[in-house]
Amino acid sequence: MTDASGPQRIIIGCDHAAYQLKETLKTAMQAQGIPVTDVGTYSEASMDYPDTGKTVAEKVSSGEYERGILICGTGLGMSMVANKYPHVRAALCNDLFSATMSRRHNNANILVMGGRVIGDILALEILSTWLKTAFEAGRHQRRLDKFDSI
Numbered sequence: 001m002t003d004a005s006g007p008q009r010i011i012i013g014c015d016h017a018a019y020q021l022k023e024t025l026k027t028a029m030q031a032q033g034i035p036v037t038d039v040g041t042y043s044e045a046s047m048d049y050p051d052t053g054k055t056v057a058e059k060v061s062s063g064e065y066e067r068g069i070l071i072c073g074t075g076l077g078m079s080m081v082a083n084k085y086p087h088v089r090a091a092l093c094n095d096l097f098s099a100t101m102s103r104r105h106n107n108a109n110i111l112v113m114g115g116r117v118i119g120d121i122l123a124l125e126i127l128s129t130w131l132k133t134a135f136e137a138g139r140h141q142r143r144l145d146k147f148d149s150i
């Protein structure tokens with residue numbers, strides 16, 4: 001799912017609406033030897049997405065984790081929470097093109113998906129693409145520097 005230069009410190013979080021998808025993604029990463037820290041939620045019992053979104057976003061913002069994955073029903077709430085944090089570039093990607101470009105042009109460090117929007121197979125493909133696609137830097141770094149300074 002990732003090459004030798006792929007991210008080594010990955011953290012994943014979800015809400016109840018995406019619990020099953022989170023388990024699927026985590027199992028797939030573990031099967032491929034990709035280390036992943038799961039910060040919940042741990043069941044389909046209703047909970048509030050900002051609680052796990054905050055945990056993942058804080059740890060990516062601080063640099064403790066290189067990449068994060070956040071999933072909820074639509075992906076919208078998790079995106080909104082995560083992008084409040086400095087140095088977080090959370091990208092809602094429910095298609096493969098967005099997943100590729102979020103890495104190549106935006107250097108996204110949190111992948112967000114909607115568990116009620118896409119199926120498991122597409123989500124696995126999006127994750128795989130997102131983990132292995134490199135940032136192109138150059139003019140894109142200049143653009144990231146500009147919005148980092150806002």
Ligand code: RB5
Pocket residue numbers: 015017018049072073074075076077078
């Ligand atoms: C939960 O019902 C739902 O609102 C949540 O998973 C997410 O879609 C929020 O943006």
